[in-house]
Structure formats: structure tokens, C-alpha cells
Amino acid sequence: MQRRKFGGIGLVLLASLLGCGDGAQNGVFPSGSVEERKTRALLDRMTLEEKIGQMNQYIAPIYAQSLDSPDLAGKVDTLLAQGLVGSFLFVTDAGEANALQEKAARARLGIPLIFGIDAVHGLAPVRGATIFPTPIGMAATFDVDLVERSGEVTAHEMRVTGMHWAFSPVLDLARDPRWGRTAETFGEDPFVVASLGSALVRGLQGPDQAHLRVLACLKHFLGPGLPLGGRNMGPIDVSERALRTTFLPPFQAGVDAGALSVMAAYNDVNGVPSHVSEELLTNVLRREWGFRGFVVSDWEGIEMLHTTHHVAESQKDAIRQAVLAGVDMHMHGEGFSKPxxxxxxxxxxxxxxxxxxxxxxxxxxxxxxxxxHRYVDAARAASVLASPGHRKVALEAARKSIVLLRNEQDLLPLRKNLKKILVTGPNADNTALLGDWTAPQPAENVITVLEGIRAAVSPATVVHFVDPGRVFEETNETIQRTAEEARDADVAIVVLGENETRYDDRGALDRRRRERTGGEGADRADLTLVGRQMDLVRAIVETGTPTVVVLVNGRPLAIPWIAANVPAVLEAFEPGLVGGQAVAEVLFGDVSPSGRLPISIPRSVGQLPVHYDHPRSAESPYVDESFEPLYGFGHGLSFTRFVYADLRVPERTRRGEDVLISVVVRNAGARAADEVVLLFVRDVVASVTRPVRALRGFQRVHLAPGERRVVQFRIPFASLAVLDRQRERVVEPGTFEVSIGGLRGSWIALRK
Known part of the structure; x- marks a missing residue:
């Protein structure tokens, strides 16, 4: 074992690991294959300028116009004719894709272009596409197969529109929900993020690395989900133990799943910006993990080495450092190739x-x-985007993503034949449920919560909608009028939350509009409901009308008053294109809620960071508040009751043996429903402090009333390992405790 230190972080490197040179062993294709020979032959024919052109990505000319950027068309045409562009991002139209490919084909070598796009939850940046719940909602499904199928749908829609490269999955751990990009993550737990991120890689890329559906991109490498002050691009300062046990494993899982591109993060890690971290981009990513693909910078991330981080004396120096550290492609534009x-x-x-x-x-x-096959049939897109089969997968995801936080006296499900239902709230009838990275969509493609409710109830039920105004536009008059309308209603459904949409009512890009309080660049110092949403819900509750709150948001919101005073609360996150239908189906009992929280909901911002896998020493109480979150990781209620019994754990295991665990789960209620079975493990005594519990398995099972099932788990012995005091990854002998559904058992791990 050889121990080396780079930039202040100790790395344990096996002496037998691969070198960083790009020999045949580090390529996508095997040495001597036809594809590898063709690639080598093409490289031999290319000039230095043409090779560097492959390393440079430009923004799509049409998209540049929406950013009020100078007209790139003429300049790009010249570069394409010379073979000096390798990639574009945000090409959202098949016609533009074909036109750009045609121009590239006329160059001396005619090398095709690769088009990248932020397909974070479906092909959302394209008008008319299938839009899934944002990743935080997908994580609430705890459904690996579903996440993989969502990737397949996304890949299909990308290829018919001429795109090939999804800037997804986001494998950042959301450890500070003040960060506006929390919705893009799979939550706070490294096991969940690794499992679902790997599934999305498989769905996007397919089973064969030599014949990809589309290219997946693991981002952001590394650590932006715990930035200083919760601010985007802020630095992270964590120990090597935290990096190795918490932040790196999801990315290693993504590499193991076959991902062939990685995006460097804006932030620095322990003082070293990720874009110049040879330690991360070469030593860990390539030498330790054997990564075979290429690394792309984030948007102008190389430029920021000079302008923001001040670790480079010039743009040219920033390029030198980034390329030598391991960045293979620049995003985006001028100022890269010539230097x-x-x-x-x-x-x-x-x-x-x-x-x-x-x-x-x-x-x-x-x-x-x-x-x-560089061109696509532009006419095909219309029959593929948001096709009935694709919408069906999106609806399944939306249904499974909804988390029932509270349901006092079984207020839910509601009867469909109520006389009058009041629907109100700033997110009841708009596109907030689509989330960030979403282009304006055809109105007929989107089902809002109000539309879903109207379609779900009986013809005799009056659904009365009162629009209280947008966030920050509420007035005393609108709040009072809404409360008056609630007095004679059978139930009031109040749809609250945030809005991450980047576009205004005219469809113009406006990331800074006041209503946008979530998404990239929309970090918050406070996690309470924005505007006068709390005044609105208080006024309705005070009327005595039974009230249901539906939250549409991309990050956890601190709602202690609602949790104490509103009898029924649904967390819908951002459920996507058909999310309004899914919300209504849960409200009226067509679907039993089965989502579980993939991230803890704090009582206040003062608790942050708050996550379930903390060490025992983090449990000292505040003088003014509990240390426990309002709703913890894994919380989620159902319309039925599940009973766990007969937990079986081996008495002992030996080195290298997987741990086999089983439990019987029974549906003791009157409704068929899904249950998410979560398995946690605790290392009882270790050489270093360990979490009070850590998720090591989850399964989603569907049970009919009275049905019981044996749910089995296989825990790899290596997953019990700890980074000990010598920074060696070992499984220490001793007792491990398992808990499932309130049941506990333990076993002893032996050295031999």
C-alpha cells in the first residue's frame, strides 16, 4: 500500500492502479478493435488546432439570442468550416441540430458534433417533451427500476431531437437545502444517491458502452451540495474521511455503472478548485476508479479560476492548470482554443x-x-415527445413521488362527491410543478393541481378556485376574500411552496424574476414559505374548515406551524408534466401515497445541517428547539397500515461473506398499496465515530389487503467498512445492528 498526499488531502492508492496516460486500456474500445484503430487513425490526420477544437464547446446560436449574447452565427459558421468546434450545448431543435451537423460535415475531416443539454428530469429544456419529477421527487420513489426507465425515455426523446449528451445525473449530496439546486439532487443519503444515480446512468447510456443511447454526465465533481452559507459555488471544507465515506461514493458508483463523462464543480474542495484538482480529476477519478470517459468543465468554470478563485494569474494560466489537472473539454466559447x-x-x-x-x-x-448517423428525421420528434407511453412512465413517477407528511383523523382521502371544495394557493394553477431547467410547455401538455382536482371529483361537486395572486403579490384583500370563500366549503386545498421556473409569462428567459425563489442561482438564507403564504393558510385554518396543504417545491421548507395546525399535508416536490393528476389521485384515494422523504425537513434554518446519518454526539438539544428534524429522512405515511415481523439476521458473519437479512411485511389495512422497506445498519463500536444509522438497502413492494411478503436483503461485507484511524478502509470485527420497520437485530462480524 502506497500513501501519497495531494493538495492537503491524503489519498490511499494501490500500487497496481492504472496510470493516467490514455492508452488503449483507458479508452471506450478494446485495444486493436476496428473502432480503436479508426480513432487512432483520425487523430493522426488531425492538426493541433483541430484536436483542440474537439475540446471546445460552444453555446447554440439560437439559445445565445435568449441570453442577449452577441450574435455568434457568423463566427460559429467560420469555426465549423475549419473543423474547430467539437460540441454545442443547448441545441433544442432538431432542425438546428441538423443544420449545425451539416456545416461540420463540410469541414476537412467532417467530424460530427456532440450536443449536450441539461436533461436533469427528462428532456425538460425542449418544448413538448416528457418532464418527470425533479430528482428530489424521483428519489422519494425509492424505485431503482423506475429511475432507470425514466432515463430510457429521456434518451429516446433526446436522440429523436438530435441531442446526445445529458448533463445528468446530479450526484451531489444535498446537505444544505438553502442551496437553490437541491431539487436537482437525489437527496441527503449517499446510498440512495449512488443507487439511483447508477440507475439513471444505465437508463441513459444503455447496457453497451460501445453503442450508447446517449451519454450520461456525472456532476458536479465534487461537493457543491454543502457550500459555505448554502450559496451556490461556495467552497466546501471537509475531512478526507467525509470525502471518502460520504461525498465520493456516489460518483464512484456512477463510474462503475459505466458513465463516460464527468463535469467538474465550480466550488473548491479544501482550498483547491475542482477544475484544477489533479487529485480528484486524475488520481481519484482515473487512477483509482479507472474512469474511461472525458471530463468537461462547468459553464465558464475554467474562466472562474482567474476571475473568481484567483488561483490563476490569467485566462491562459487557468487553461493550462485545468487541462493538466484533467479537464478534457471547455464549456463554453471563445478564449480557450487559441491560448x-x-x-x-x-x-x-x-x-x-x-x-x-x-x-x-x-x-x-x-x-x-x-x-x-449524425442527422435525425426532424419530423419524428412530434410522435415521440410526450407520447402516451412516455407520459405513462411520468405519471407513475409522479404518483410514487408524493409523500404524505401528516394525516390527522384520516382526513385524507377525500370523498369525490363533496358539495364544495375550495382550491387556492400560488401554486395551484401554474407550472411551478415542472421545476427548474424547463422550457415553456404547451398548456395542453401540463396538468396543474387545480386541473387534476377538477377531473377527479364527481360532476356534482363544485370546485371553487380563488387565485390569491402570485408570491409577493398577496394582499390583505385577497387573503380575506379567500378565507371567506373557505367558510362554506367542505374542505380547503391550499397549494403552496416555491417556483423555480426560469421563464416569464411571455416565455422569455428571466432567471432573476422575483417569484423565482428556487433553482440554480436562487439560494436562500431562510427556509420558511416566501411572501404571505403563511398568512393565507392561517386565515383559512381559522375558519374551521378542514384544510389540506399541498407543497410544490424543490427543497425542504420549514413549516412547523403547518405541521402542528393543518390536519393533512402532502409533499409533492415538483411532480412534473402530469403531476397535478397524481396529486389529485392521492387526495381522493385513487392512489395510496407511498413516497418517502429522501431528505430531512428541518424545523428551522438554525438546525442546518440536519441529516439522519449523524454521529451520536450531534444529538445534544438546543435550549429553544429540538435537535430532531420536523420530518426525518425516510418519513412517509400511507392510507393503509403495514406490519413488520420475523426479522431474521445471522448470528455472525466472516470476512468476505455477504450478510443475508429478511423480514416479513404484511398489509394490515383495507387498501392495496406500495410500501418502501428501508434497512439501516449501525456499527455499534468502532475505532472512529460512526453514524447512529446508515441506509444499506431499500425495496419497494406492492401488497394487496392482507397480503404478506418475505423481503430479503443481501448486504455486501465491504459495505460495512470504515475508514479507520490510519485511513485504511477495513471492516472491523464487532457487532452490527440492523433495523427495519421498527424491528432490530444484530450480528457479529468476525476477522476470519
């Missing part, structure tokens, strides 16, 4: 490094089949 050509000719960057980076990109393009 890099100069750096190579000056000897500051070796020509081998350019061959390495360009070769990695070319291999992925070949695996995508772009050399044979």
Missing part, C-alpha cells in the same frame, strides 16, 4: 495531453454512432 494552442507550442502543455483529451471525446462520439 491552448500557444501553451502547446510553448511546451507548457504536452501534445500528448491534447491527443489524450481529443481521443477520449472522439471515442465517445464513435460509441454514440455519430460518425455513421
Amino acid at each position: 491552448l494552442v500557444e501553451l502547446v507550442r510553448e511546451g507548457a502543455v504536452g501534445a500528448w495531453r491534447i491527443d489524450e483529451a481529443a481521443g477520449r471525446i472522439l471515442r465517445v462520439k464513435r460509441a454514440l454512432g455519430l460518425f455513421e
Whole structure:
């Protein structure tokens, strides 16, 4: 075992690990294969400028217009004619995709382009596409197969519109929900993030690395979910133990699942910006994990090394450092290619490094089949985007993502034949349920919560909608009028939360509009409901009318008053295109809620960070508040009752043996429903402090009334390992405790 230190973080490296050179063993294709020979032959024919052109990505000319950027069309045309562009991002139209490919085909070597897009929850940046719940909602499903199928749908819709590269999955751990991008994550738990992230990689890329559906991209490497002050791009300062046991495992799982691109993070890790971290981008990613793909910068992340982080004295110096650290592609635009050509000719960057980076990109393009099929039939998109089959998968995801937080006196489900239902709230009848990274969608494609309710109830039921105004636009008059309307209603359904949409009512990009309080660049110092939403719900509750609150939001919101005073609360997160239908189906009992929280909901921002897998020493109480979250990780109620029994755990296991555990789950209620079975493990005594519990398995099972099922888990012995005081990853002998559904058992792990 060889121990080395890079940039202040100790790394344990096996002496037998691969080197960082891009030999055949590090490519997508096997050495000597036809595809590998073609890639090598193409590299031999390319000039230095053409190779560096493959390393440079530009923004789509049409999208640039929405950003009020200078007209790139003429400049891009010249670069394409010279073969000096390798990629574009945010090409959202098949016609534009074909036109750009045609221009690239006329260059000397005619190398095809690769188009990337933020397909974080379906192909949401494209009008008319299928939009799934945002990842935080997908995580609430705890359904690995469903997440994989969502990736397959996304890949299908991407290819028919001419796109090939999804900037997804996001494998950041959401450890500070003040961070506006919390909705893009799979939550707070590394096991969940690793499991669902790997599933999404498989769904996007398919089972064969040499014949990809689309290219997945693991982001953001590393750690932006715990930024200083909860602010986007803020630094993280954590120990090597935290990196190795919490933040790195999801990315390693994504690499093991076959992901062939990784995006560097804006932030620095322990003082070293990720874009110049040779330690992360080369030593960990390639030498330790054997990553075979290419690394792309985040949007102008290389430029920020000079302008924001101040670790580079110039743009040219920033490029040198990033490329030598392991960044293979620049996002985006001018100011990259020319300085890099100069750096190579000056000897500051070796020509081998350019061959390495360009070769990695070319291999992925070949695996995508772009050399044979660069164009798409633009007419096909209309029949594929949001097709009935794709909407069906999105509806399944929305149904399974909804979490029932509270249901006092079984207020839910509601009867469909109530005389009058009041629906109100700023998120009742708008597109907030679509989440961030979503283009304006055809109105007929989207089912809002109000529309879902109206379609669910009996013809005789009056659904009265009172629009209280947008967030920050509420007035005393609208609040009072809404409360008056609630007095003679059988029930009031109040849809609250946040709105992450980037576009205004005219469809113009406006990320800074006042109503947008979540999403990228929308970090918050407070987690209470914005505007006068609390005044609205208080006024309705005070009328005595039974009240249901539906939350549509991308991050946990601190709602202690609602949790104490509103009898029924649904957390819908951002449920996507058909989310309003799914919410209504849960409200009226067509679907029993089965989502579980993938992230803890704090009582106040003062509790942060709050996550379930803390050490015991973190449980000292505040003088003014409980240390426990308002609703913890894994919380979620049902319309039926599940009973756990007969937990079986082996008495002991030996080194290398998997741990086999089973439990019987019975539906003791009168409704068929899904149950998410969560298995937690605790290392009772260890050489270093350990979490009070850590998730090591989950399964979703469907049970009819009275049905029982034996649910089995296999825990790999290696998953019990700890990074000990010598920073060695070992399974220490001793007692481990397992808990499932309130039942507990334990076993002894032996050294031999």
C-alpha cells in the first residue's frame, strides 16, 4: 500500500492502479478493435488546432439570442468550416441540430458534433417533451427500476431531437437545502444517491458502452451540495474521511455503472478548485476508479479560476492548470482554443495531453454512432415527445413521488362527491410543478393541481378556485376574500411552496424574476414559505374548515406551524408534466401515497445541517428547539397500515461473506398499496465515530389487503467498512445492528 498526499488531502492508492496516460486500456474500445484503430487513425490526420477544437464547446446560436449574447452565427459558421468546434450545448431543435451537423460535415475531416443539454428530469429544456419529477421527487420513489426507465425515455426523446449528451445525473449530496439546486439532487443519503444515480446512468447510456443511447454526465465533481452559507459555488471544507465515506461514493458508483463523462464543480474542495484538482480529476477519478470517459468543465468554470478563485494569474494560466489537472473539454466559447494552442507550442502543455483529451471525446462520439448517423428525421420528434407511453412512465413517477407528511383523523382521502371544495394557493394553477431547467410547455401538455382536482371529483361537486395572486403579490384583500370563500366549503386545498421556473409569462428567459425563489442561482438564507403564504393558510385554518396543504417545491421548507395546525399535508416536490393528476389521485384515494422523504425537513434554518446519518454526539438539544428534524429522512405515511415481523439476521458473519437479512411485511389495512422497506445498519463500536444509522438497502413492494411478503436483503461485507484511524478502509470485527420497520437485530462480524 502506497500513501501519497495531494493538495492537503491524503489519498490511499494501490500500487497496481492504472496510470493516467490514455492508452488503449483507458479508452471506450478494446485495444486493436476496428473502432480503436479508426480513432487512432483520425487523430493522426488531425492538426493541433483541430484536436483542440474537439475540446471546445460552444453555446447554440439560437439559445445565445435568449441570453442577449452577441450574435455568434457568423463566427460559429467560420469555426465549423475549419473543423474547430467539437460540441454545442443547448441545441433544442432538431432542425438546428441538423443544420449545425451539416456545416461540420463540410469541414476537412467532417467530424460530427456532440450536443449536450441539461436533461436533469427528462428532456425538460425542449418544448413538448416528457418532464418527470425533479430528482428530489424521483428519489422519494425509492424505485431503482423506475429511475432507470425514466432515463430510457429521456434518451429516446433526446436522440429523436438530435441531442446526445445529458448533463445528468446530479450526484451531489444535498446537505444544505438553502442551496437553490437541491431539487436537482437525489437527496441527503449517499446510498440512495449512488443507487439511483447508477440507475439513471444505465437508463441513459444503455447496457453497451460501445453503442450508447446517449451519454450520461456525472456532476458536479465534487461537493457543491454543502457550500459555505448554502450559496451556490461556495467552497466546501471537509475531512478526507467525509470525502471518502460520504461525498465520493456516489460518483464512484456512477463510474462503475459505466458513465463516460464527468463535469467538474465550480466550488473548491479544501482550498483547491475542482477544475484544477489533479487529485480528484486524475488520481481519484482515473487512477483509482479507472474512469474511461472525458471530463468537461462547468459553464465558464475554467474562466472562474482567474476571475473568481484567483488561483490563476490569467485566462491562459487557468487553461493550462485545468487541462493538466484533467479537464478534457471547455464549456463554453471563445478564449480557450487559441491560448491552448500557444501553451502547446510553448511546451507548457504536452501534445500528448491534447491527443489524450481529443481521443477520449472522439471515442465517445464513435460509441454514440455519430460518425455513421449524425442527422435525425426532424419530423419524428412530434410522435415521440410526450407520447402516451412516455407520459405513462411520468405519471407513475409522479404518483410514487408524493409523500404524505401528516394525516390527522384520516382526513385524507377525500370523498369525490363533496358539495364544495375550495382550491387556492400560488401554486395551484401554474407550472411551478415542472421545476427548474424547463422550457415553456404547451398548456395542453401540463396538468396543474387545480386541473387534476377538477377531473377527479364527481360532476356534482363544485370546485371553487380563488387565485390569491402570485408570491409577493398577496394582499390583505385577497387573503380575506379567500378565507371567506373557505367558510362554506367542505374542505380547503391550499397549494403552496416555491417556483423555480426560469421563464416569464411571455416565455422569455428571466432567471432573476422575483417569484423565482428556487433553482440554480436562487439560494436562500431562510427556509420558511416566501411572501404571505403563511398568512393565507392561517386565515383559512381559522375558519374551521378542514384544510389540506399541498407543497410544490424543490427543497425542504420549514413549516412547523403547518405541521402542528393543518390536519393533512402532502409533499409533492415538483411532480412534473402530469403531476397535478397524481396529486389529485392521492387526495381522493385513487392512489395510496407511498413516497418517502429522501431528505430531512428541518424545523428551522438554525438546525442546518440536519441529516439522519449523524454521529451520536450531534444529538445534544438546543435550549429553544429540538435537535430532531420536523420530518426525518425516510418519513412517509400511507392510507393503509403495514406490519413488520420475523426479522431474521445471522448470528455472525466472516470476512468476505455477504450478510443475508429478511423480514416479513404484511398489509394490515383495507387498501392495496406500495410500501418502501428501508434497512439501516449501525456499527455499534468502532475505532472512529460512526453514524447512529446508515441506509444499506431499500425495496419497494406492492401488497394487496392482507397480503404478506418475505423481503430479503443481501448486504455486501465491504459495505460495512470504515475508514479507520490510519485511513485504511477495513471492516472491523464487532457487532452490527440492523433495523427495519421498527424491528432490530444484530450480528457479529468476525476477522476470519
